[in-house]
Structures are given as structure tokens and as C-alpha cells.
Amino acid sequence: NAGVTQTPKFRILKIGQSMTLQCTQDMNHNYMYWYRQDPGMGLKLIYYSVGAGITDKGEVPNGYNVSRSTTEDFPLRLELAAPSQTSVYFCASSYGRNGEKLFFGSGTQLSVL
Amino acid sequence: DQQVKQNSPSLSVQEGRISILNCDYTNSMFDYFLWYKKYPAEGPTFLISISSIKDKNEDGRFTVFLNKSAKHLSLHIVPSQPGDSAVYFCAARGGGSGNTGKLIFGQGTTLQVKP
Numbered sequence: 001n002a003g004v005t006q007t008p009k010f011r012i013l014k015i016g017q018s019m020t021l022q023c024t025q026d027m028n029h030n031y032m033y034w035y036r037q038d039p040g041m042g043l044k045l046i047y048y049s050v051g052a053g054i055t056d057k058g059e060v061p062n063g064y065n066v067s068r069s070t071t072e073d074f075p076l077r078l079e080l081a082a083p084s085q086t087s088v089y090f091c092a093s094s095y096g097r098n099g100e101k102l103f104f105g106s107g108t109q110l111s112v113l
Numbered sequence: 114d115q116q117v118k119q120n121s122p123s124l125s126v127q128e129g130r131i132s133i134l135n136c137d138y139t140n141s142m143f144d145y146f147l148w149y150k151k152y153p154a155e156g157p158t159f160l161i162s163i164s165s166i167k168d169k170n171e172d173g174r175f176t177v178f179l180n181k182s183a184k185h186l187s188l189h190i191v192p193s194q195p196g197d198s199a200v201y202f203c204a205a206r207g208g209g210s211g212n213t214g215k216l217i218f219g220q221g222t223t224l225q226v227k228p
Contacts, residue, residue, distance in 0.1 A: 042202060042218035090156050102216065104156030
């Protein structure tokens with residue numbers, strides 16, 4: 001059972017470039033989330049989804065977009081990369097809305113130079 | 114506005130002793146609290162949780178205490194082991210209708226357990 005899989009693990013972008021962080025889960029979870037973690041800071045919610053076709057903004061959505069066409073996949077899109085988006089990105093999923101069983105991927109380390 | 118705060122960035126304890134990690138929150142609507150543990154180069158993993166209707170929850174060496182009047186919770190690890198060395202995040206879930214399970218995380222506390 002793979003759980004939550006994120007790709008890539010590392011990426012360096014130039015300012016203004018775009019990219020998609022991939023996230024897939026094989027647990028048939030309805031809820032999926034994208035968080036970012038900056039040094040010395042907690043995890044900040046970027047976007048979340050409560051099911052296929054439904055997405056909503058979290059605390060820090062600016063500069064990002066998401067889509068949820070299937071239950072399994074929840075990609076995060078950066079359109080015009082900026083140095084402020086240098087961070088570690090975590091995708092997570094849960095069966096329901098309770099949050100106590102949030103399963104995280106191993107993260108993507110992104111640097112924008 | 115940091116709704117969940119972990120004011121100690123780091124903590125160092127001796128193996129076998131007790132580790133106490135603290136967390137404060139400001140929003141009285143939070144109805145569920147969780148602790149996550151994170152090793153380097155890995156995602157956080159769920160450790161233990163507590164509902165706002167309880168004041169204590171225990172799971173093996175880990176106990177979480179909740180003081181609602183003080184808006185404070187703590188995680189006790191007894192006895193501490195070197196394998197407990199990790200970053201610990203406190204998280205809170207907003208209550209009320211329309212809740213979608215979103216969690217608000219503290220900044221994390223790095224625990225080092227020395228052999």
C-alpha cells in the first residue's frame with residue numbers, strides 16, 4: 001500500500017517558470033490537501049478538496065492552482081514561480097473531515113532562484 | 114495571526130526522562146487537537162489526538178493533556194527514547210458546521226533525546 005505519493009522530491013525553478021507538483025493516493029480518500037512548510041513555521045494550507053471536482057482555497061492560495069478530476073489525484077500548479085514560493089510542499093489525504101487520520105506524502109523541496 | 118503556537122523551537126532531554134512539549138491556541142472554537150511527528154525528509158505522521166470534551170488521552174508512552182480554560186495542551190513522552198528525536202507539530206481543527214477537516218498547525222518543536 002503506497003499511501004500518498006508525491007513527485008518530484010526536489011526541483012529547482014527559475015523565476016517565472018511554471019510547474020506541476022503531482023500527488024496521488026491509493027486509499028480512496030475523499031479529502032486531499034496541499035500544505036507548504038517554511039523554515040521555522042508550521043504547515044500552511046494552500047488548497048484542499050473534499051471530493052472529485054470540488055476544490056477550495058486554504059490560508060495561502062495566491063500563486064497556486066489545483067484541480068481534482070479523480071479521487072486519486074490532486075496536482076498543484078505554480079504558474080509564475082517566485083522566490084517566495086521556495087518551500088517544502090506536502091500533500092495529504094484523509095477519509096473524512098475529522099483530520100485525525102491525515103496521511104502525508106514525503107514532500108517536495110522546491111527552490112525558486 | 115498565529116492561532117496555534119509552539120513557543121519552544123527546540124527541546125533536549127536525556128534518554129529515559131520525560132519530554133514535555135507545549136502548545137497554546139487562541140481560538141475557542143477549536144474542537145479537536147492533534148500531534149504529528151516528523152522525521153527529516155519524511156512527511157508528518159499522526160501521533161495522538163484529543164477531543165475538546167476530554168482533558169487527557171493516553172497511548173502507550175504518549176499522553177496529551179488539554180486545559181481548555183488556559184487554551185493550552187501538552188504532549189508528554191515517558192520514557193523518552195532516542196528514536197523519539199523528531200519535530201513535533203501541534204495542530205487544531207476548527208469546529209462548527211461547515212468544518213472540512215482543515216487543520217491549523219503550530220510552528221513545531223524539535224525534540225532531541227540524548228542517549
